[in-house]
Amino acid sequence: MPDNAVAAVLLAAGGSSRFGQPKQLLDWEGRPMIAHLADVAWAAGLSPIIVILGAEAERIAPALAERPVQILRNYRWVEGLGSSVALGVSALMSSPAAVFLQVDQPFVTPHLLRSLVSRWRDTAPRPEIVAPTWEGRLGSPVLFDQLLFPELAQLAADVGGRALFKTHAEKILPYPVTDPLLLADADNPDVYAQLQSARQDSTALLPSIRAVISDMDGVLWRGSNPLPGLRDFFALLEERGLDYMLVTNNANQSVAHYVEKLAHLGIPTAPEHVLNSAEAAGDYLAEHAPSHATVYVVGGPGLREVLARHGFILTDGDTADYVVVGWNPTFTWEDMAKATMLIRQGARFIGTNPDRSFPLEKGLVPGAGAQLALLEAATDVAPFVIGKPEPVLYEQAMLRMHASPETTLVIGDRLDTDILGGLRLGMPTAMVLSGINSLEDVHHSPIHPDLIFDDLKALAVAWRARLER
Numbered sequence: 001m002p003d004n005a006v007a008a009v010l011l012a013a014g015g016s017s018r019f020g021q022p023k024q025l026l027d028w029e030g031r032p033m034i035a036h037l038a039d040v041a042w043a044a045g046l047s048p049i050i051v052i053l054g055a056e057a058e059r060i061a062p063a064l065a066e067r068p069v070q071i072l073r074n075y076r077w078v079e080g081l082g083s084s085v086a087l088g089v090s091a092l093m094s095s096p097a098a099v100f101l102q103v104d105q106p107f108v109t110p111h112l113l114r115s116l117v118s119r120w121r122d123t124a125p126r127p128e129i130v131a132p133t134w135e136g137r138l139g140s141p142v143l144f145d146q147l148l149f150p151e152l153a154q155l156a157a158d159v160g161g162r163a164l165f166k167t168h169a170e171k172i173l174p175y176p177v178t179d180p181l182l183l184a185d186a187d188n189p190d191v192y193a194q195l196q197s198a199r200q201d202s203t204a205l206l207p208s209i210r211a212v213i214s215d216m217d218g219v220l221w222r223g224s225n226p227l228p229g230l231r232d233f234f235a236l237l238e239e240r241g242l243d244y245m246l247v248t249n250n251a252n253q254s255v256a257h258y259v260e261k262l263a264h265l266g267i268p269t270a271p272e273h274v275l276n277s278a279e280a281a282g283d284y285l286a287e288h289a290p291s292h293a294t295v296y297v298v299g300g301p302g303l304r305e306v307l308a309r310h311g312f313i314l315t316d317g318d319t320a321d322y323v324v325v326g327w328n329p330t331f332t333w334e335d336m337a338k339a340t341m342l343i344r345q346g347a348r349f350i351g352t353n354p355d356r357s358f359p360l361e362k363g364l365v366p367g368a369g370a371q372l373a374l375l376e377a378a379t380d381v382a383p384f385v386i387g388k389p390e391p392v393l394y395e396q397a398m399l400r401m402h403a404s405p406e407t408t409l410v411i412g413d414r415l416d417t418d419i420l421g422g423l424r425l426g427m428p429t430a431m432v433l434s435g436i437n438s439l440e441d442v443h444h445s446p447i448h449p450d451l452i453f454d455d456l457k458a459l460a461v462a463w464r465a466r467l468e469r
């Protein structure tokens with residue numbers, strides 16, 4: 001995680017007199033609420049994650065075992081929220097900002113947290129506070145810029161961070177949400193029961209889906225074999241008039257290769273429906289780079305072809321505007337030395353995909369992400385990565401369909417790329433168990449897909465059933 005990451009402070013010290021048990025341990029999606037909130041903060045990319053415990057700390061702490069969080073104990077929790085906020089701030093060393101979350105807001109999403117962070121990052125001058133609003137009312141979670149940390153550290157007794165809303169009213173950037181459920185808090189058992197039932201059947205999201213972005217390997221096929229439901233799934237897309245994009249982090253196989261493979265499996269499709277991370281890199285650069293920019297490529301012939309087709313000048317010279325790195329099993333020390341020097345001279349460092357390993361029949365070998373790691377170590381510059389779970393590949397896919405995130409379903413078999421990428425963009429996510437990750441993995445993962453199916457067949461059946469209700 002880069003040094004300038006925004007931190008999370010999860011406030012979970014309070015007692016739960018109304019619940020008869022710690023509300024931190026109430027069930028949410030099959031795990032304790034406090035673990036769920038820590039997972040949401042992790043999936044949003046917040047780091048470090050500081051958790052403040054107080055009441056029944058010994059009983060609650062084990063629920064966070066094996067999670068990458070730092071637990072602090074507030075012995076003065078009875079005095080109120082202020083002392084917990086102050087304690088959280090004391091643990092923030094170099095964070096430029098922190099998001100304060102309440103443990104009883106189970107509908108907070110990674111996308112909401114990332115939206116607060118990007119509002120803060122992208123607004124000039126930077127706001128001191130970013131808070132979600134519903135119908136004009138400020139809610140939680142709240143992002144505070146480090147400028148306010150000294151004031152937060154002074155809070156005591158029953159005065160929480162919201163005290164700063166009055167004194168800094170003009171420095172607050174509101175972030176209006178479109179669904180009040182996002183900000184709901186399980187304040188008492190009745191509300192908790194209402195919230196539980198509100199999230200009951202997640203297939204309720206399916207009728208509003210207008211477009212689909214699906215991974216291929218492990219979803220549509222495994223090796224050269226089609227997976228169950230492949231034809232049925234495409235028939236459903238056709239019947240419902242749903243647009244779709246088939247996407248992959250793999251930058252080595254051309255779009256034509258996938259179109260051909262699908263035809264072979266009995267699915268006729270057009271190249272416009274397929275996007276790999278090389279094409280997405282080309283689209284992204286075409287949008288953001290000056291025309292005729294020079295590019296030094298460390299990657300296969302496919303990546304070179306894409307960038308040349310987008311009008312970039314491929315160079316082996318001593319200067320370049322961009323260094324673009326894709327998987328290349330024949331790269332040499334000379335290639336890496338050149339890329340290092342160019343990045344150190346200021347060339348922008350772009351990676352097609354972050355996959356650290358690549359499966360060959362004989363086993364896992366270094367992937368594009370391993371090449372990026374080598375260059376990052378040599379340059380101290382982090383690459384801008386196109387592939388999942390970073391947003392560009394999905395964003396380019398949505399752009400091609402004129403689709404919006406909330407009505408575009410992500411389908412994938414990998415939690416840490418397919419599903420995480422969707423969650424971060426606020427897209428509904430469906431995981432299929434026909435590929436890399438199992439149900440067991442889901443139970444241990446901080447990444448929570450909205451929907452889980454055995455395979456595309458089960459997804460198509462559930463979708464049809466929902467539409468027929």
Ligand SMILES: [Mg+2]
Pocket residue numbers: 215216217218219412413414435
């Ligand atoms: Mg896959």
